[in-house]
Amino acid sequence: MALRHVTVTPLTRRQTQAREGARAHPTVQPPPPEGGPELELRKRPLFALCLGLPLVLALGGFVGAGVRLPAWPEVLAEPTQRGAILAGDGTILAEGDAGLRRYPQGRLAAHLLGFSGSEQPDGSYGLEGLERKLDATLQAGEDVQLTLDPDLQAIAQTELARAAALHGAKNGAVVLLEAGTGRVLASAAYPDFDPNAQATFLDRSVIGNRPFTALVEPGSVMKPFVVAALLHDRRLRPDEVLNVEPSLRVGDKTFTDVTAHEPKLEIRDILRVSSNVGMIRLGERFSSTELASWYHRFGFGREVAIDYAANEEGTINPPEAWVPQDHASAVIGQSMSATALQLAAAYSIFANDGLYVAPQIVASQVASTPSERVLDSEVARTVREMLAYTVQNSSLIDAKIPGVSVAGKSGSADLYDVDKGAYIDAGTLSFAGIFPAEKPKVIGVMYLQRVTEKGALSVSVTAPAFRAIGSQAVALWDEAALTGR
Template identity: 55%
Template structure:
């Protein structure tokens, strides 16, 4: 049966180019749109064609529990759960010049497999995905933020259990949706993470034998490095233990510790944790973040990178890095498709150092203002982050604009769940303790309710 479908003639690459510019200067959007349209016209294609195309058979996409996420032929594809996992799934349309029917997300990257009629089974737990999307949307809206994301990874296996983005869209509407809503922020949006990076500096120093867990360091309230003055936000004693440097999120203390590394050494360690590196997951689009070559750093760059500025990551990449602490020092590659082939796990830290960091993260939650954000019935460890946002249009950080985040794991002693959440440009509060940590708690509570975790119990996920 021949079906009529309405879809942009601009190729998926051109559409992704357009959406990538949404993260840059807004004034360039008309130019990018014009270029995408011009490229389509150059190929002799109208911008909004309505071709008659035979609907080919297409493989079904299943969630981890066997429920259907996408089904039906390419030009009459159906997404029975509406917006659920839309940023991951993408959508289909009329056949493109390269022979693809998938226009975005997994529908695009796994197009050949799906066109062959082969089913795809994802690691996504639909209950947790729905919970993450709902809680994230509530937080973004109530804090008057612009966007946000949440990623849940099963430690030990690397299975991505949920990857939520807001704003979102209904893939049943396909290309008629707002381009900004189609971005898979969990995997693609690069941002400066802020203080959630500090545990990696501590871990690298411990592993290198250049720091003892019981050391006490000078921690002034402000520190001049190069042309920049770094300040601590929370008032604290002039000398702090390593545990309390993380607890109070001391910038000056972390910078002082980071100076025990040369720039080349710090760069090598952050690269080993996965920052600035291509993600080993190959089933869908990801981005590597940005970690500039160390020989381009000036003194204030070394300091900034130690506290999570002048470096960018994604929620997925950060969750994978935190999984190193949960997995006794091993890096386990995330995977989104159950039969996806990923590199074997490899050791980054010793089990002893990984355990020490877990204890520090638990102490950070239990001994600070984060106590009110603990997940009921389970121990947890984590770290907040509040990062300035760099505006490429003006070439500077924008005063008053922040990304607030929380990265953590539970149960604290033997973690099986690693989660990262962030909220961009909240207006009711710019405190990660008041915005991101409660979001972590809300989603984490749904995980506990869904899996029935007792305090300190190792989670055994049975999602088949």
């Protein structure tokens, strides 16, 4: 380490006084300039010009380049994105933005899909059907897949329209459900419409979803439910034989059987000949309250628990107000109303060995669809066998699908004409069926109303149409599905 030699010289008295004075009265001095002299005042405009000139040049350049000025900062607004509606196999049924919605398949499932239009006060775009019920999901840009089978839908629509034209029906509906799952395979209405042209419709009455919302008096297709309920409650044995007269007076009304039959009938033959008298005799084993309660258990008089599709609950009048002829009418499916969807769901109880499975139209909802046991499985199978016997041995031979067993029941119900204030005989012709009867795959319900053909009955109108639908449906199945392997 180098040593530094320092010589210390003591301060003089004057020097000491000057240093102490400086401490007592410090003077403030401006900091010395760091860069150089300040900008002279006369140079400041020139400096400002230098700063502003590039801005002016840039603006000139933008205008010269065709850039619009001033351009307010804004996000380009795209048309509102709307999800597509797809059939079960991915076929696009509805697509496009809310402002320009298109339905590529035209009339296919139009009643079910409904349509969308311009923005509504609540911010929605869907105006009818699934477009309305699924509006929030579709507006979020999500696609929705339905359970519909487009081939079966096309078959149902075509055959319904053909039967309606052939027999002069004013309207009609078809619902096909898949046994076990409750998937709605097809839902057709007549007359139909093209949703692409909905804005030009003059008659808006055709756009309603008839299979789900139109109420009809079902008629004789209700008879199997009374038999099933009696069997379940052990108030009837399947092998019982009843004395059945050709007509019966109940209250102020006389009920007659349309088909001539033997005086003694087995239960299955009461269904085969669709005996009103036999059924009314059986119905006497229930009180009105019990009968109404059973109809509720089968799903009538309450909404079907189907997600995203509006449906009607139907009417079962309060049983305490029934007079005897009301009870008798209810047993044969009159004085009450139901939708085609309700009937199909109720027939699925026979197909599902006694289990009620709520139908579903949106594929994602099928797994979580509610189900409940309504009948003993043995009772459901017995009724199914009776219905198969009915198709096999009655005038319903036209409902038989070649090569496949069918369990079913027809109905020819009187229709109340609101305008005339009177009933029209056989105003609603219906058929409800299950095929194959042994291992059900499909439940179908069909009806036509206000048939103008003279003497038309369900056996000659809806039974052959049901067969046409069933045959074409079976033609789509592969061998394994056909044989139930």
